[in-house]
Amino acid sequence: MLAEAHGTFGHTADTAAGMATFTRARVVRFTTLAVGAGCIALGVHALLTALGSTEEQGDWRIALMIVVFVPLAAMIVACLVGRGVHLAAGVFAVAYPIxxxxxxxxxxxxxxAPDDGPWIWLLLNIATVAAVLAFPFPLQIAWTVLVPVQYGVVRLAQAEFAPEFWAPVILDVVYAIILATVLLTLDRVYRAVATRVDRARVDAVASYAAAAAADAAERERIAVAALMHDSVLAALIAAERADSPREHGLAVAMAREALTRLANAEQDVGEGPDAPIGVGELVERLERGAREVGIELQADRILVDETLTIPGRVGRALALAATQAVANAVEHAASAGLEVTVSDGDEPGGVVIVIRDHGTGFDLTTVPDDRLGIRASIYARVAAVGGRAHVAPTARGTTITLEWSPPA
Incomplete structure (x- = not known):
């Protein structure tokens, strides 16, 4: 069940990034829609008031309406469609103080009149909200405080600082600052909650993925244990009871088959045909396997006989074992200094594959017993076709040598 659930999730970098911002993106979208709706209501009210205003001179009123209402209309459209919100809101947040x-x-x-606010007052908190949508947090705080204060100074200057204007203007400024602070706080709280929800979602998916991986590993161990019981144990019993050369040969064949199945336990690899293949095809399989583990690799060929052929099952085993060695180098040595060499063996018709890297090496005795990357995928796989594998880790890197020679 865990493996099936884990398989329903995408695992690309884009998918992970999308999960990490899922709730936050929706909170931002809801905020822009709410701001757009509020701007429509206040904008229509301010526009109707501006059309009937008598405080401004005619040409000035038209110029101010263009400077204010054109960016406001662009901001409303951007909020409703969800495109260009930062730019449009930033333009209005700058145009309003001007x-x-x-x-x-x-x-x-x-x-x-002291008790009648001008139409531009109706758009004051839209400017502070626009700063919340467009600017970083320090500028949001600045707009929340300074723009209402600027309105108060401008309003008093219009009235030549008459005493009867001080009380209503100060109340307007305090009201605007309080409302802008509330809106700014709500936006910060909603975004913080959304971020925590997204983080919890990512952690939950990661924990499910880890559980699925642990479940898969346990299933693999169970499968290998069953394979050991059914195949290897049967081969050992046959070897113990063998009395004649023919029975000895059958026991050896059973053991070889068991080793091959054990080596292929972690992937669905069949035996396939045993028609001879050229070393060139062996190298192509190795390079293709390297691409599957995420690295472009070109093996060096040091061959006296370019027409050398080996049995098909031997080629498959060597290619899979070499691919596993390359995968180990990619995972544990980050492909540092990775190189692969294919050459003739010491005996005619033989082949040698050497995989080297410049990683930090490792201690073979510390590899857990349930890790099959070296024991099954390299040692057992090569031994199953009559070859030899040698792993030589050092502090300056690891060298894995795979050898096969035709039987005498």
Missing amino acids: ALLAWPLATAGSQP
């Missing part, structure tokens, strides 16, 4: 700076000039000579 319009505020021009407000005293636009309203010069007018007689404002």
